[in-house]
Amino acid sequence: MIPRLLALALLAGSALAQNVVHYTTTIDNVKYVFATAEPVTRLKSGDILDTNTLDCFGNVLRKPGDTLSMVKGDNPLAGPFYVDGAEPGDTLAVKILDLQVDGNTGVGAFSPGFIDHASNAATFKALDSDFSVKIPLHPFFGCMGVAPAEGEARSSVVPAEFGGNMDSPEASVGNTVYFPVNVKGGLLYIGDGHAAMGDGEIAGSAIEVPLKARLRLTVIKGRTISWPQFENDDAIMTVGAYRPLDDALRIAFTELVHWIRKDYGLSEFDAYELLSQVGRIHLNEMVDPNYVVVASIEKKYLPPKKP
Amino acid sequence: MIPRLLALALLAGSALAQNVVHYTTTIDNVKYVFATAEPVTRLKSGDILDTNTLDCFGNVLRKPGDTLSMVKGDNPLAGPFYVDGAEPGDTLAVKILDLQVDGNTGVGAFSPGFIDHASNAATFKALDSDFSVKIPLHPFFGCMGVAPAEGEARSSVVPAEFGGNMDSPEASVGNTVYFPVNVKGGLLYIGDGHAAMGDGEIAGSAIEVPLKARLRLTVIKGRTISWPQFENDDAIMTVGAYRPLDDALRIAFTELVHWIRKDYGLSEFDAYELLSQVGRIHLNEMVDPNYVVVASIEKKYLPPKKP
Amino acid sequence: MIPRLLALALLAGSALAQNVVHYTTTIDNVKYVFATAEPVTRLKSGDILDTNTLDCFGNVLRKPGDTLSMVKGDNPLAGPFYVDGAEPGDTLAVKILDLQVDGNTGVGAFSPGFIDHASNAATFKALDSDFSVKIPLHPFFGCMGVAPAEGEARSSVVPAEFGGNMDSPEASVGNTVYFPVNVKGGLLYIGDGHAAMGDGEIAGSAIEVPLKARLRLTVIKGRTISWPQFENDDAIMTVGAYRPLDDALRIAFTELVHWIRKDYGLSEFDAYELLSQVGRIHLNEMVDPNYVVVASIEKKYLPPKKP
Amino acid sequence: MIPRLLALALLAGSALAQNVVHYTTTIDNVKYVFATAEPVTRLKSGDILDTNTLDCFGNVLRKPGDTLSMVKGDNPLAGPFYVDGAEPGDTLAVKILDLQVDGNTGVGAFSPGFIDHASNAATFKALDSDFSVKIPLHPFFGCMGVAPAEGEARSSVVPAEFGGNMDSPEASVGNTVYFPVNVKGGLLYIGDGHAAMGDGEIAGSAIEVPLKARLRLTVIKGRTISWPQFENDDAIMTVGAYRPLDDALRIAFTELVHWIRKDYGLSEFDAYELLSQVGRIHLNEMVDPNYVVVASIEKKYLPPKKP
Numbered sequence A, B, C, D: 001m002i003p004r005l006l007a008l009a010l011l012a013g014s015a016l017a018q019n020v021v022h023y024t025t026t027i028d029n030v031k032y033v034f035a036t037a038e039p040v041t042r043l044k045s046g047d048i049l050d051t052n053t054l055d056c057f058g059n060v061l062r063k064p065g066d067t068l069s070m071v072k073g074d075n076p077l078a079g080p081f082y083v084d085g086a087e088p089g090d091t092l093a094v095k096i097l098d099l100q101v102d103g104n105t106g107v108g109a110f111s112p113g114f115i116d117h118a119s120n121a122a123t124f125k126a127l128d129s130d131f132s133v134k135i136p137l138h139p140f141f142g143c144m145g146v147a148p149a150e151g152e153a154r155s156s157v158v159p160a161e162f163g164g165n166m167d168s169p170e171a172s173v174g175n176t177v178y179f180p181v182n183v184k185g186g187l188l189y190i191g192d193g194h195a196a197m198g199d200g201e202i203a204g205s206a207i208e209v210p211l212k213a214r215l216r217l218t219v220i221k222g223r224t225i226s227w228p229q230f231e232n233d234d235a236i237m238t239v240g241a242y243r244p245l246d247d248a249l250r251i252a253f254t255e256l257v258h259w260i261r262k263d264y265g266l267s268e269f270d271a272y273e274l275l276s277q278v279g280r281i282h283l284n285e286m287v288d289p290n291y292v293v294v295a296s297i298e299k300k301y302l303p304p305k306k307p
Helices: A004-017 A245-264 A268-278 B004-017 B245-264 B268-278 C004-017 C245-264 C268-278 D004-017 D245-264 D268-278
Strands: A020-022 A041-043 A048-053 A077-083 A091-101 A105-107 A112-116 A121-125 A132-136 A140-146 A176-180 A188-194 A211-220 A229-231 A235-242 A280-285 A291-298 B020-022 B041-043 B048-053 B077-083 B091-101 B105-107 B112-116 B121-125 B132-136 B140-146 B176-180 B188-194 B211-220 B229-231 B235-242 B280-285 B291-298 C020-022 C041-043 C048-053 C077-083 C091-101 C105-107 C112-116 C121-125 C132-136 C140-146 C176-180 C188-194 C211-220 C229-231 C235-242 C280-285 C291-298 D020-022 D041-043 D048-053 D077-083 D091-101 D105-107 D112-116 D121-125 D132-136 D140-146 D176-180 D188-194 D211-220 D229-231 D235-242 D280-285 D291-298
Touching: A048 A077, A048 A188, A077 A211, A091 A140, A091 A188, A121 B268, A132 B268, A140 A176, A188 A211, A235 A245, A245 A268, A245 A280, A245 A291, A245 B245, A268 A291, A268 B121, A268 B132, A280 B280, B048 B077, B048 B188, B077 B211, B091 B140, B091 B188, B140 B176, B188 B211, B235 B245, B245 B268, B245 B280, B245 B291, B268 B291, C048 C077, C048 C188, C077 C211, C091 C140, C091 C188, C121 D268, C132 D268, C140 C176, C188 C211, C235 C245, C245 C268, C245 C280, C245 C291, C245 D245, C268 C291, C268 D121, C268 D132, C280 D280, D048 D077, D048 D188, D077 D211, D091 D140, D091 D188, D140 D176, D188 D211, D235 D245, D245 D268, D245 D280, D245 D291, D268 D291
Parallel strands: A020 A048, A041 A077, B020 B048, B041 B077, C020 C048, C041 C077, D020 D048, D041 D077
Antiparallel strands: A048 A211, A077 A188, A091 A176, A091 A211, A105 A112, A112 A121, A121 A132, A140 A188, A176 A229, A229 A235, A235 A291, A280 A291, B048 B211, B077 B188, B091 B176, B091 B211, B105 B112, B112 B121, B121 B132, B140 B188, B176 B229, B229 B235, B235 B291, B280 B291, C048 C211, C077 C188, C091 C176, C091 C211, C105 C112, C112 C121, C121 C132, C140 C188, C176 C229, C229 C235, C235 C291, C280 C291, D048 D211, D077 D188, D091 D176, D091 D211, D105 D112, D112 D121, D121 D132, D140 D188, D176 D229, D229 D235, D235 D291, D280 D291
């Protein structure tokens, strides 16, 4: 038996033993397509990445008078980050260890919003009346994705099988994001931080912010997935990014049924019936060219994971 | 200061002062369309209705060997209940005071499920493997609606502006449901009880149960709405029931923006921006001919209600 | 051998032998829902019906200054016409023998248009510039349908399985329209004449006209169909009336494949492959709550009809 | 006045004066993405291109026993062809002068089909019964497109703003296809020949064939378009390639209204009203990830083109 303090020390030791790679993202090294490109840095599987991202406008809208004409491109991306050993058919796991708003300013659809780190809240200010209200921060990456398959180079605006502009609040601290590996090294890209967002992002933007991030990147050899997935201690979650919403939902649920069958051993038939009673749907956004839906089930409703 | 017991007595007294109308629903007095029809009973605005509903199969599937050929029609409805003073252009408010599963048996998409009142849970049993799990009960009406406008008679299977087969878990204890009044008396119908349901109801049915219900029916004169709405102490919620999902969402958000503008005084512009940051979407079902979505906002993010 | 003149005389005789039922439609006897209602007249299977329909505004917009506030209801319907012997499960065949614009005025989305019977053309006049052009007349019924199944009463605006506001240019002279019989007598309704219409009816209305019509109504015992169909000497055609367009198309093609299999003996597999090479799609309208598509195949590509 | 024979001679002379560029496409020089890539050959604006394309399987399915595992990639493309002077914001016009099936074999969804050049027909043979029928040839390019904007590289399977896998029977002899120029030289790609195709291509493939083609490529300086267009002596046509069908249609009609306003001088309002009376819709395909629709109007219904 290991005393608890010793166990913690060992865990800390294991963390210290991990390699930490630092990379600074600036407007001069961002990308605007998910594609096979020269990596900005390389990591070993299990390494920790300390980096930062610019907001969806490249951090250029900072004071009254700044206009969209100053923006060089939508959703500038940090990366690509190459992970040794990742090959087509593998899965890349990205555990989000820490995520902080990088600065005090967020940009909304129509107006800037101030971020108060002390109260961990952003402030919504009405334009047409005298009303303001605090909104709790929930920082997440609007864009996370990898190089697409078959030689495609895809815009940082349209989410798809490779991830991309998913605008999923699930891309936040404590969750692991899984991506299909399509090319050697996987080639992860991240960006488009959001400080808080309503379901559907219906006015077309959330509270847009630069982020500081700490991630652990791990290659899972031989696990093949078709669409991005999320997981945490409590739930498994699948992404459907398509158009119209009906089809995004069909994708997300089909992937979830497959996951339950494969890892938890229920038949497809039983998985559908169980999801019909306890499944959850989170509509992330309905304003990008492809809409994004996350389907999920709490692990407490599942059989033990197969060994 | 009022002692707690006295307060309860006063509340009970206030309840006692209200008229309570009892009505027993059986397979012989149910309806299968939402339409203008002879009322089964009449209430005054503010009266309490004590009644019961049959499950979506008319309570006929009760033991092994019972088959769908025994079912007389889908979603048999209790009602219509006539409320004095309700006229086209008014709103009918239905506060759900109590809702209990009526019996010990629920019927799933593919198999019966047993309801355990002691643990307040239903049991999911896999058919293809040896696995079962308890699911907490959340009883609600799958069908709630009123007589449609312009002389239509509409099936109890397809939800629309008049409500109907919305399969909204929001139709549960503590919530008030609002309906547009299209004909004299409003003519409320209820049925299709569910003991628990996953988002989307993707296998086509939830855990189907008969219900015992206590409702308060109130006419709101001169308040005109286009689609059903929900409300409780914490949130306001609007329904979109259409096809495809994109359009159901557009309806729900448009109605929510209108409600915020009308009752809480934000401009449409500000309401959209606020919803883009804190709005919520609950996809109720995507298996009926029209899909149902509930959009909502917590009241804590809104200005005080206009007097 | 029969001389041609004699043959014509025999045909005429056969026509003369048919019973002709006359019925005059006015604003006082029209209906606004497809429903089970008291028939305005009864015919025997094979009888000819001579009647007329009002335009979609009830013929009230006739001169400058007439406004929509004068309109009592959209798409007033002539009927219902009861056909002896029609029972649920049968098919009602309506052959359109003659169809004439009844008067000299058509109403467009934004302006009246004049019908010139001599040149058989309507005139389009631009509002914002000095341009006009002649459009050949192709009169057809925007609304044709029967009483729906299961006690429903359905608006004359929304097309569905029972027909209704299909806005199909295929509902014109020379074509036979088939409807499922849902109630005793079938109960045919017609209305909403169009003088000419572009595919999709994208501005929301065609050239709206009253019509004079001659139809032959025949009951086909024991032939059961799910959706309306068209047929003429050259082609068989199926209707899908749903939302979104994708689903309307799936319905139309599924019905066409079934028809080919049942009456012409190709397997479903072969029917799909053949339609993938010579099938035709006609998008009728995309502005009503349900969209309407007609899928068709020319008979010259089909095997001989099964006896 | 010029005698007719002399005029013909002058026309022939003008044709002879045009430069003709020959290029032979083989499995070794095809591409699988629309992207910025090294041109295979360069032409001057107005030059004629004589070339050939492989079928959608790269010409490898040629005899019984050949299987899909032999296919290296879907829709191999000839090109890219660079046209001098084409710059972003210009339009590339591709007039299809001649198009011939290159060989005697076509491949259907489930089976090969034989092409008979003498009767200019393909033969459909049922698999499940003893039936065959001749189908007239209408050869066209399933794939025509240019390099996309903003550095994207897009699969040869998904049609979009840059053209691509449009499966438009309008891409045939006598028609001119217009593309937006997104990069220097335009970079035209062609492929995926079809010998005949039903509307919607509902079984997922037409009669797939290699083609021999003669095209004239012309740069139109300063004419900017957003989506591909077609034109011939009789009609102007616009493409919508999106998902779902409703949105493809909205794109096609919006583009057509803009074209009519810009080149023919009708207001948007009048253009919509006119299209609602004489517009045409051709649904090309509904089986690729984006669906393709062509909206059109005959020139005889339009005012004279603005000078």
